[in-house]
Amino acid sequence: MLHPSYTDLMNIANSEVEQGEQPVVNSRYSIVLATAKRAKQIIGGSEPLQEDITCPKPLSIAIDELANGAIKIRGEDD
Secondary structure: OOOOOHHHHHHHHOOOOOOOOOOOOOOHHHHHHHHHHHHHHHHOOOOOOOOOOOOOOHHHHHHHHHHOOOOOOOOOOO
């Protein structure tokens, strides 16, 4: 099971969106794409953005970075 949940990650990604604006993340698919892209960057040699890594797997690192606000998902307009 994924911890934090998809719902939690979606809420974190949309936390800076003003009331009435279009959310950055509309579905689980957006979370999957964003974390997979970041995991590929880590596999390619990018350093993790956090120091307290609990799991050495790139996807787990990417999820932790998103959950802790180290990375942000940009909207289509950005």
